[in-house]
Amino acid sequence: MLFRSIAAAVAPGGARAQAFKWQEIGPRVYMNTCMGCHMANGEGVAGGFPSLVGHAIELNALKQGREYLIRLALFGLEGPIGVKGKVFDGPMPGWASLSDKEVAGVLNYVLNAWGNDKFLPKTFKVIQPAEIKAARTKPMKPAEVAALRATMIAPVARAETAPARGTQ
Numbered sequence: 151m152l153f154r155s156i157a158a159a160v161a162p163g164g165a166r167a168q169a170f171k172w173q174e175i176g177p178r179v180y181m182n183t184c185m186g187c188h189m190a191n192g193e194g195v196a197g198g199f200p201s202l203v204g205h206a207i208e209l210n211a212l213k214q215g216r217e218y219l220i221r222l223a224l225f226g227l228e229g230p231i232g233v234k235g236k237v238f239d240g241p242m243p244g245w246a247s248l249s250d251k252e253v254a255g256v257l258n259y260v261l262n263a264w265g266n267d268k269f270l271p272k273t274f275k276v277i278q279p280a281e282i283k284a285a286r287t288k289p290m291k292p293a294e295v296a297a298l299r300a301t302m303i304a305p306v307a308r309a310e311t312a313p314a315r316g317t318q
Contacts, residue, residue, distance in 0.1 A: 170254065170255075170278065170279060172251075172255040172258040172259065173258075173259075174255075175251055175254075175255030175256070176256050176258050179253075179256040183245055184260075187240060187242070188202050191203075192264045194238070197237070198238060198240035201233070202263075202266075203266065204269070205234070206219070207261065207266045210261060212303075213302065214298070216277065217285070218295075218302055219257055219261075220277065221290055221295050221298065222295055222299075223257055224244055224246050224282065224286065224290075225244040225289060225290045225294075226242045226243045226244030226292040227241065228293055228296060229292075229296045231299065232303075244292065246289075250282040250286075251279045253279075253282045254276070257277045
């Protein structure tokens with residue numbers, strides 16, 4: 151039994167496995183890379199950069215939302231987007247230069263900061279560096295990330311604006 155617990159703590163190659171400490175990494179990365187546009191409080195800048203408060207959770211909840219957030223952080227976004235009836239047109243740079251742990255850490259920070267954590271499903275699992283590593287194998291251009299967003303948002307927008315059954 152003791153051998154199993156020691157073996158579980160050792161990563162392949164003999165190195166000790168280190169727990170992913172996103173709570174330490176995420177806030178630092180946010181301050182250094184995201185805060186300039188999305189502000190310290192996550193509220194963003196009118197017309198330029200959307201608020202991450204509530205919106206990040208909404209994106210995460212969409213089909214493919216988790217994958218979209220990862221690709222957004224890695225590869226950026228260009229072109230206008232609509233968020234809660236407002237248009238934002240500030241380009242978001244991709245942060246592929248960050249490590250897998252840094253990208254996963256900052257995404258987890260955003261999904262847990264400013265009260266967002268209250269809206270995460272109980273089944274939510276933190277984004278892992280391995281997910282970032284996997285996404286890097288399929289690079290996208292910022293315009294492709296925008297197109298992915300449009301395919302995710304369009305069905306939701308259609309459902310929200312469709313007349314209720316029996317009211318046509």
